[in-house]
Amino acid sequence: MCQLLGMNCNKPASISFSFEGFCCRGGQTDEHSDGWGIAFFEEKGCRLIIDDKPSITSPLAELVKRNPVKSCNVIAHIRKATQGPVALENSHPFRRELWGRTWVFAHNGHLKTFAPDLFGAFLPVGATDSERAFCYLLQSLKARFGDTQPAVEVLHEALQALAEEIATHGVFNFLLSNGEVQFAHCSTLLHYVTRQYPFAKAHLVDCELSMDFNEHNHLDDCITVIATKPLTSNENWVAFAPGELKMFRNGVEQGAGERQLAMAC
Template sequence: MCELLGMSANIPTDICFSFSGLMVRGGQTAAHKDGFGVTFYEDKGCRTFKDALPSCQSEIAKLIKQYPIKSCCVISHIRQANRGRVSLENTHPFSREMWGRDWTFAHNGQLKGIKLLKLSWYQPVGTTDSEHAFCWLLSRIKDKYPNKAPRDMKTLFRYVDKLAAQLNAMGIANFFLSDGRYLYCHCSNNLHWITRRAPFGVATLQDVEMTVDFKQETTPNDVVTVIATKPLTTNEHWHQMQSGESALFNLGELTPL
């Protein structure tokens, strides 16, 4: 199974701490040895760092752990290949431009028969189920809203909920979809989140000996949500998402649909 990690925050925040916990799962404490990727949004722009090497060996993963890139929205993925060979074009997250914004997607799970679903505006570059699912999602969204996003973005994500239910019926669809402002999370069987806000405390990672005192790293107004396949810390309460449930985050806050 692949591992997902996402972050939504109301102030540019680095993800070094959570990323450190995730990356050791890439071939060290767990068997996710087939590459990793992370997308940081900074204003309207985004940059994606990818490597087809195991994240615990990757020079690029090392840079990300050490170099605090600050972002209000991050999507990350480490891969254990089941469909599609180990290569850069099969490494999540995937991105496409829609309505003049960069949309990003990362997925954990297999989707039976997904490649029978017809695409229109977007075509996959690699051979994974996941990228096909992403291209299908965006194709359907752009078929419905060809020129621009609906005025209320909740209308859009309610439509994504319907599409996600179709994916869910085909297998396992734990996934993130984001335009850099909104982070949409869908759970089939494995997704947890936590929102940290004042008063901040101390957190201890599960996969590596590392503790951070968020009081030292934050201001009282910061709101930061982290979403991950499995809880990354041992001494905090993470919300476990239910099968078929979705959650939309904007600036760190859960945004009811």
């Protein structure tokens, strides 16, 4: 299978530190060496870098580490091929335009029996179950909401139902963003950590690298990092519950306050 890395924050930030550890899993500390990719949103614009080579030896991955792009929404992926051969068109993240915005999607899992009817608005270019699921998600959102994007809270609810439906076909951990919010769905394995004041010093588990976030962040910075498995050894990574779809905006999980209140009652 694959691994996912996402970042959502309130001000453009660099993902270089987390990406450094994540890349090690693409052929060094782990076996995900069948390609990698990373998408950075800058307002409505989106840079997408994909490669069908291992991230650990990729010149493009080196460039991303050395020339950090600052972004409020990032989605990265390292691939261990299950469906679809090792090829550029099968490398995540995938992107499409819907409602005049770029949407980016990456998947960890395996949807063995998923062959949805796709009517032509969004068709897969490659041969992965993942791109099929992405096309189906966007097709379903467009069919339901027409030509205008609804409020993100409404999208969240619709995506929860769609994710549940697709997850009946197998393992469906995914990250999805339109540059405004980031959705993260856990089917089996997904974690996140929110970094905010007071900041800590963090140490990567995949390589000998530490960072003191006090030195790099401002008091009002709020950064959530989402990853298949925790990337650092001394931070409070929170495991998603199976079936959970979280929505992050400005680095904060949306709706968390309401849920905490409901649980307290």
